[in-house]
Amino acid sequence: MTYPAPRLAAYRPGTGLDDQLAALGYACIHGWPDQRPITPALVRSRLRPPGEAAxxxxxxxxxxxxxxxxxxxxxxxxxxxxxxxxxxxxxxxPAHQRRGLGTRLLHTLAEPLAAFPGTAATAEIPAQRTAAGAFFTRHRWQPTAGATLLKATLPLPAAPAGPATVALRAPCPGEDLTEPLGLLYAAARPEEPAPAATGAWDRWQADERYTSHCLTLAHNHDGRLLAAALVYPLAHTAPGEPAEALLGDLLLRPPLAPDRLDTGRRAAAHAVAAAHRLGAATARAVIPDHHQPVVDCLTALGFTITAPIGYWHAPTAARTWPHRATAAALRSASRQPKDGTATGTGARSADE
Structure with a gap:
């Protein structure tokens, strides 16, 4: 079968393409450990540029x-x-795999990737998907630190009551959490750049799946945040798939003594319970390997480890091309029609 050349465009959220991408994504993960509902809202959350200036x-x-x-x-x-x-x-x-389309798509993105600011990594790839890992290895992408995929059936067992000195609550209407959440994020994720911490509150709220009911804040008697659990409930009508809640973040302020881990468990349980009340029947989480205490918190709540997750980083050599490549790609992408269809660039081009 002969296929047309891939078309490159700037992604525009809110078009009919979101539905097509959701259907394609679900077809590709059905039957694998990462099977889950794929909705247009999830597509937009994954592809929407992170910030107005991005x-x-x-x-x-x-x-x-x-x-x-x-x-x-x-x-x-x-x-x-x-x-x-x-x-x-x-x-x-699946009906069109093993025909070189993945390679052609990857080649289409090679020039923009060459001028990419910083590093780039793949999305989560379960270890069972050995063909996906082999695909990126063939293209000289390098495996990097992994993660753990956990799932749970809701409702979770009741979490034990904690000390009266630690309160759990959802954000108040109109409350600005930029500073306290930024401080907690920086303490819990010191390996991430400072803007990731200062922009956490805006970033969380910008996701269309966000609801304040599913964000739990744990603070002590003087109001200092000790933990925060963010859950995204994913409403959908796909037959055969239970509504799912994603534990998007669980932040724990060091030191991670037993009482702090207990606070984290309670915060996660509180947020997941809120998602269950909104209709979620299952929950999932993907936790980086270097956040093992968070994995321990979740397994103690009733989550089970489903699969190890891998990531691959783009080869350094692929990002040494002239920076004008991205500018050319973006100029071409800007010619995308308003209906969300893409104009072809003619570039030769390549799967999770």
């Missing part, structure tokens, strides 16, 4: 002759300067 996400797509989206890959800039950008995909419909 460069647009670049989206490469391949459509069949009849117009069906059969393959896609996207390159999103990091959420903060000095952070890590993300390659989503390539994802190729």
């Amino acid at each position: 460069a647009p996400t670049l989206l490469a797509t391949v459509h069949a002759t009849g117009g069906e989206l059969i393959a896609a890959a996207a390159l999103r800039h990091p959420p903060a300067p000095g952070g890590t950008g993300r390659l989503w995909g390539p994802v190729v419909h």
Whole structure:
């Protein structure tokens, strides 16, 4: 079968392409450990540029002759300067795999990637998906630190009551958590760049899945934040898939003594219970390997470890091309019609 060249465009949220990307994504993960509902809202949360000033996400797509989206890959800039950008995909419909589409999509994004500011890594890849790891290895991407995928059936067992000196609550209407949450984030994630901490509150609220009911704050008697648990409930109507809640973040202020870990467990349980009340039947979390205390918190709550997760980083050599490559790609992408379809660049181009 002959396929058209991939088309490269700036991603525009809120078009019919979101539905097509959701359907394609679900077809590619069905039957794997990371199977879950894929909705247009989830697509937008993954591909929407992180911040108004950020460069647009670049989206490469391949459509069949009849117009069906059969393959896609996207390159999103990091959420903060000095952070890590993300390659989503390539994802190729199972009926069209092993025909070189993944490689063509990856090649389409090679020039923008060459001028990428900082590092770029793949999305989460379960260890069972050995073909995906082999794909990136062939293209000289390097495996890096992994993570753990955990899942739970809701409701969770009741968390034990904690000390009266620690209170759990949701944000108050109109409350500005920029400073206290930024301080907690910086303490819990010292390895991340400072803008990731200072922008955490704005970033969390900007996600359309955010609801204040599913953010739990744990603070002591003087109001200092000790922990925060953010859960995104994912409403959908897909038959055969239970509504899911994603534990997007669990921040614990050091030192991680037993009482602090207990506070983290209570905060996570509180936020997940709020999502369950909104209809979630399952919960999932992806926790980096260097955050083992968080994994311990979740398993103590009733989460089970489902699969180890891997990430691959783009090869350094791939990012040494002239910086004008990204400018050219963005100029071409800016010619995308308003209906969300992409104009072709003619670039030769390549799966999670």
